[in-house]
Amino acid sequence: MADSPLLTFELVTLFPEIFDDLLRASLLGKAIAAGLIAVHRTNLRDFGIGRHRSVDDTPCGGGPGMILRVEPIAAALDAIAAARGPARRILLSPQGGRFDQRRAVELARLHRVLLICGRYEGFDERVAGQVDDQLSIGDFVLAGGELAAAVVIEAVARLVPGVLGCGMSAADESFSRARLEYPQWTRPPDWNGQAVPPVLLSGDHQAIEAWRRRESLRRTLERRPDLVAAHPLTPEEQALLSAPEPDRSR
Secondary structure, rough: OOOOOOEEEEEEEEOOHHHOOOOOOOHHHHHHHHHOEEEEEHHHHHHOOOOOEEEEEEOOOOOOEEEHHHHHHHHHHHHHHHHHHHEEEEEEEEEEEOHHHHHHHHHHHEEEEEEEEEEEEOOOOOOOOOOEEEEOOOOOOOOEEEHHHHHHHHHHHHHOOOOOHHHHHHOOOOOOOOOOOHHHOOOOOEEEOOOOHHHHHOOOOHHHHHHHEEEEHHHHHOOOHHHHHHOOHHHHHHHHHHHHOOOOOO
Protein backbone atom coordinates (compact mmCIF):
# COMPACT_ATOMS: atom_id res chain seq x y z
CA MET A 1 0.00 0.00 0.00
CA ALA A 2 1.23 3.50 -0.86
CA ASP A 3 2.44 5.67 2.03
CA SER A 4 -0.04 8.40 1.08
CA PRO A 5 -2.54 8.65 -1.80
CA LEU A 6 -1.25 10.09 -5.04
CA LEU A 7 -4.61 11.80 -5.50
CA THR A 8 -7.41 12.55 -3.05
CA PHE A 9 -10.97 13.40 -4.02
CA GLU A 10 -13.20 15.36 -1.67
CA LEU A 11 -16.95 15.15 -2.31
CA VAL A 12 -19.55 17.56 -0.96
CA THR A 13 -22.96 15.98 -1.46
CA LEU A 14 -26.40 15.60 0.07
CA PHE A 15 -26.37 11.90 -0.85
CA PRO A 16 -22.97 10.37 0.06
CA GLU A 17 -24.47 6.87 -0.05
CA ILE A 18 -24.83 7.11 -3.84
CA PHE A 19 -21.09 6.47 -4.11
CA ASP A 20 -21.00 3.32 -1.92
CA ASP A 21 -20.92 0.69 -4.66
CA LEU A 22 -18.88 2.78 -7.09
CA LEU A 23 -16.03 3.19 -4.62
CA ARG A 24 -15.94 -0.52 -3.77
CA ALA A 25 -16.00 -1.91 -7.28
CA SER A 26 -13.53 -2.57 -10.08
CA LEU A 27 -10.51 -0.32 -10.64
CA LEU A 28 -11.60 2.37 -8.19
CA GLY A 29 -12.05 -0.11 -5.37
CA LYS A 30 -8.65 -1.67 -6.04
CA ALA A 31 -6.96 1.74 -6.29
CA ILE A 32 -8.46 2.84 -2.97
CA ALA A 33 -7.50 -0.45 -1.32
CA ALA A 34 -3.93 -0.03 -2.62
CA GLY A 35 -3.74 3.51 -1.27
CA LEU A 36 -3.22 5.04 -4.72
CA ILE A 37 -6.26 7.27 -4.42
CA ALA A 38 -8.56 8.31 -1.58
CA VAL A 39 -12.13 9.58 -1.58
CA HIS A 40 -13.64 11.51 1.34
CA ARG A 41 -17.35 12.27 1.42
CA THR A 42 -18.79 15.24 3.29
CA ASN A 43 -22.54 15.39 3.84
CA LEU A 44 -23.72 18.93 3.15
CA ARG A 45 -26.65 18.35 5.51
CA ASP A 46 -24.21 18.30 8.43
CA PHE A 47 -23.66 22.01 7.81
CA GLY A 48 -27.32 22.90 7.36
CA ILE A 49 -28.92 25.83 9.13
CA GLY A 50 -31.21 25.57 12.14
CA ARG A 51 -32.90 22.64 13.81
CA HIS A 52 -33.88 21.09 10.49
CA ARG A 53 -30.40 21.43 8.94
CA SER A 54 -31.77 23.42 6.04
CA VAL A 55 -29.48 23.75 3.02
CA ASP A 56 -31.85 25.35 0.53
CA ASP A 57 -34.37 28.18 0.19
CA THR A 58 -36.76 29.71 -2.32
CA PRO A 59 -35.26 31.80 -5.15
CA CYS A 60 -35.18 35.55 -4.69
CA GLY A 61 -37.59 37.19 -7.12
CA GLY A 62 -39.78 34.11 -7.24
CA GLY A 63 -39.72 31.05 -9.45
CA PRO A 64 -40.01 27.28 -9.18
CA GLY A 65 -37.89 24.98 -7.05
CA MET A 66 -35.35 25.56 -4.34
CA ILE A 67 -31.82 26.98 -4.43
CA LEU A 68 -28.85 25.65 -2.46
CA ARG A 69 -27.71 28.27 0.05
CA VAL A 70 -24.16 29.58 0.13
CA GLU A 71 -23.63 29.34 3.93
CA PRO A 72 -23.73 25.53 4.29
CA ILE A 73 -21.46 25.07 1.27
CA ALA A 74 -18.94 27.65 2.52
CA ALA A 75 -18.96 26.02 5.96
CA ALA A 76 -18.37 22.56 4.46
CA LEU A 77 -15.47 23.86 2.37
CA ASP A 78 -13.88 25.50 5.40
CA ALA A 79 -14.26 22.31 7.46
CA ILE A 80 -12.65 20.17 4.77
CA ALA A 81 -9.71 22.57 4.42
CA ALA A 82 -9.22 22.62 8.20
CA ALA A 83 -9.38 18.83 8.47
CA ARG A 84 -7.37 17.70 5.44
CA GLY A 85 -5.90 20.76 3.73
CA PRO A 86 -6.69 22.86 0.66
CA ALA A 87 -7.89 21.37 -2.61
CA ARG A 88 -8.84 22.45 -6.11
CA ARG A 89 -12.50 23.36 -5.65
CA ILE A 90 -14.78 22.44 -8.56
CA LEU A 91 -18.49 23.13 -8.83
CA LEU A 92 -20.31 20.55 -10.98
CA SER A 93 -22.79 22.57 -12.99
CA PRO A 94 -24.36 22.53 -16.48
CA GLN A 95 -23.07 26.10 -16.77
CA GLY A 96 -19.44 25.02 -16.34
CA GLY A 97 -16.79 24.40 -18.97
CA ARG A 98 -16.91 21.07 -20.77
CA PHE A 99 -15.15 18.22 -18.99
CA ASP A 100 -13.03 16.24 -21.45
CA GLN A 101 -9.88 14.15 -21.55
CA ARG A 102 -7.68 17.23 -21.48
CA ARG A 103 -9.31 18.40 -18.26
CA ALA A 104 -9.02 14.89 -16.83
CA VAL A 105 -5.28 14.93 -17.47
CA GLU A 106 -4.97 18.32 -15.78
CA LEU A 107 -6.83 17.15 -12.68
CA ALA A 108 -4.82 13.92 -12.50
CA ARG A 109 -1.70 16.02 -11.99
CA LEU A 110 -3.11 17.56 -8.80
CA HIS A 111 -2.86 16.15 -5.31
CA ARG A 112 -6.34 17.07 -4.05
CA VAL A 113 -9.56 17.68 -6.01
CA LEU A 114 -12.82 18.78 -4.36
CA LEU A 115 -16.12 18.24 -6.20
CA ILE A 116 -19.34 19.96 -5.12
CA CYS A 117 -22.52 18.15 -6.16
CA GLY A 118 -25.61 20.25 -6.72
CA ARG A 119 -29.29 19.43 -6.24
CA TYR A 120 -32.66 21.12 -6.75
CA GLU A 121 -32.72 24.18 -9.04
CA GLY A 122 -29.06 25.08 -8.63
CA PHE A 123 -26.74 27.14 -6.46
CA ASP A 124 -26.90 30.59 -4.98
CA GLU A 125 -24.71 32.65 -7.32
CA ARG A 126 -22.36 33.46 -4.44
CA VAL A 127 -21.24 29.82 -4.34
CA ALA A 128 -19.26 30.53 -7.52
CA GLY A 129 -17.05 32.84 -5.49
CA GLN A 130 -16.11 29.94 -3.21
CA VAL A 131 -14.70 27.69 -5.96
CA ASP A 132 -11.80 27.62 -8.41
CA ASP A 133 -13.62 26.22 -11.41
CA GLN A 134 -16.94 24.93 -12.75
CA LEU A 135 -17.28 21.81 -14.90
CA SER A 136 -20.07 20.24 -16.92
CA ILE A 137 -20.06 16.69 -18.30
CA GLY A 138 -22.40 17.61 -21.16
CA ASP A 139 -25.22 19.76 -22.44
CA PHE A 140 -27.99 18.15 -20.42
CA VAL A 141 -29.43 18.47 -16.92
CA LEU A 142 -29.30 15.81 -14.20
CA ALA A 143 -31.24 15.63 -10.95
CA GLY A 144 -27.99 16.19 -9.09
CA GLY A 145 -24.24 16.37 -9.43
CA GLU A 146 -23.42 12.96 -7.98
CA LEU A 147 -23.37 11.12 -11.31
CA ALA A 148 -21.28 13.92 -12.81
CA ALA A 149 -18.85 13.58 -9.90
CA ALA A 150 -18.66 9.82 -10.51
CA VAL A 151 -17.75 10.47 -14.16
CA VAL A 152 -14.99 12.88 -13.18
CA ILE A 153 -13.58 10.54 -10.53
CA GLU A 154 -13.53 7.56 -12.90
CA ALA A 155 -11.93 9.51 -15.76
CA VAL A 156 -9.29 11.16 -13.57
CA ALA A 157 -8.43 8.28 -11.24
CA ARG A 158 -7.55 5.91 -14.08
CA LEU A 159 -4.81 8.35 -15.15
CA VAL A 160 -3.07 8.11 -11.77
CA PRO A 161 0.11 6.00 -12.08
CA GLY A 162 -0.50 2.42 -10.98
CA VAL A 163 -4.30 2.47 -11.19
CA LEU A 164 -4.38 0.76 -14.60
CA GLY A 165 -2.61 -2.55 -14.92
CA CYS A 166 -0.71 -1.46 -18.04
CA GLY A 167 0.90 1.94 -18.25
CA MET A 168 0.21 2.14 -21.98
CA SER A 169 -3.54 1.54 -21.59
CA ALA A 170 -4.43 5.16 -20.87
CA ALA A 171 -2.01 6.52 -23.46
CA ASP A 172 -3.55 4.52 -26.33
CA GLU A 173 -7.20 5.21 -25.57
CA SER A 174 -9.66 7.40 -27.41
CA PHE A 175 -9.07 11.15 -26.97
CA SER A 176 -5.62 10.69 -25.42
CA ARG A 177 -4.07 12.30 -28.51
CA ALA A 178 -7.20 13.97 -29.92
CA ARG A 179 -7.76 10.82 -31.97
CA LEU A 180 -10.17 7.92 -31.49
CA GLU A 181 -8.71 4.57 -30.55
CA TYR A 182 -8.09 2.02 -33.29
CA PRO A 183 -10.51 -0.94 -33.58
CA GLN A 184 -9.73 -4.03 -31.51
CA TRP A 185 -10.28 -7.77 -31.93
CA THR A 186 -9.70 -10.90 -29.88
CA ARG A 187 -10.20 -14.63 -30.43
CA PRO A 188 -11.63 -16.44 -32.34
CA PRO A 189 -9.82 -15.29 -35.52
CA ASP A 190 -12.99 -15.93 -37.53
CA TRP A 191 -16.55 -15.66 -36.27
CA ASN A 192 -19.58 -16.06 -38.56
CA GLY A 193 -17.45 -15.12 -41.55
CA GLN A 194 -16.08 -12.01 -39.87
CA ALA A 195 -12.29 -12.36 -39.71
CA VAL A 196 -9.66 -10.55 -37.70
CA PRO A 197 -7.51 -8.41 -40.05
CA PRO A 198 -4.54 -10.60 -41.09
CA VAL A 199 -1.98 -7.95 -40.19
CA LEU A 200 -2.90 -8.32 -36.51
CA LEU A 201 -2.04 -12.00 -36.67
CA SER A 202 1.17 -11.52 -38.64
CA GLY A 203 3.53 -10.98 -35.72
CA ASP A 204 5.02 -8.00 -37.56
CA HIS A 205 4.88 -5.39 -34.78
CA GLN A 206 5.98 -2.52 -36.99
CA ALA A 207 3.23 -3.28 -39.51
CA ILE A 208 0.70 -3.68 -36.70
CA GLU A 209 1.62 -0.31 -35.20
CA ALA A 210 1.32 1.42 -38.58
CA TRP A 211 -2.02 -0.25 -39.25
CA ARG A 212 -3.39 0.75 -35.86
CA ARG A 213 -2.36 4.36 -36.29
CA ARG A 214 -3.88 4.47 -39.76
CA GLU A 215 -7.17 2.98 -38.55
CA SER A 216 -7.22 5.42 -35.63
CA LEU A 217 -6.93 8.32 -38.05
CA ARG A 218 -9.58 6.92 -40.39
CA ARG A 219 -12.01 6.33 -37.55
CA THR A 220 -11.47 9.85 -36.23
CA LEU A 221 -11.99 11.42 -39.65
CA GLU A 222 -15.18 9.41 -40.13
CA ARG A 223 -16.75 9.67 -36.69
CA ARG A 224 -15.30 12.81 -35.11
CA PRO A 225 -14.20 15.28 -37.78
CA ASP A 226 -14.49 17.99 -35.13
CA LEU A 227 -11.40 16.55 -33.44
CA VAL A 228 -9.43 16.80 -36.66
CA ALA A 229 -10.69 20.34 -37.21
CA ALA A 230 -9.44 21.31 -33.76
CA HIS A 231 -6.22 19.30 -34.08
CA PRO A 232 -5.30 19.11 -37.81
CA LEU A 233 -3.48 16.16 -39.26
CA THR A 234 0.28 16.37 -38.97
CA PRO A 235 2.47 15.79 -42.04
CA GLU A 236 3.36 12.39 -40.58
CA GLU A 237 -0.32 11.47 -40.24
CA GLN A 238 -1.07 12.64 -43.78
CA ALA A 239 1.79 10.49 -45.09
CA LEU A 240 0.52 7.51 -43.11
CA LEU A 241 -2.97 7.83 -44.59
CA SER A 242 -1.65 8.11 -48.15
CA ALA A 243 0.83 5.23 -47.85
CA PRO A 244 -0.09 1.98 -49.67
CA GLU A 245 -1.58 -0.64 -47.42
CA PRO A 246 0.11 -4.01 -46.92
CA ASP A 247 -1.30 -7.04 -48.71
CA ARG A 248 -4.01 -8.25 -46.29
CA SER A 249 -4.57 -11.50 -48.13
CA ARG A 250 -1.48 -13.08 -46.64
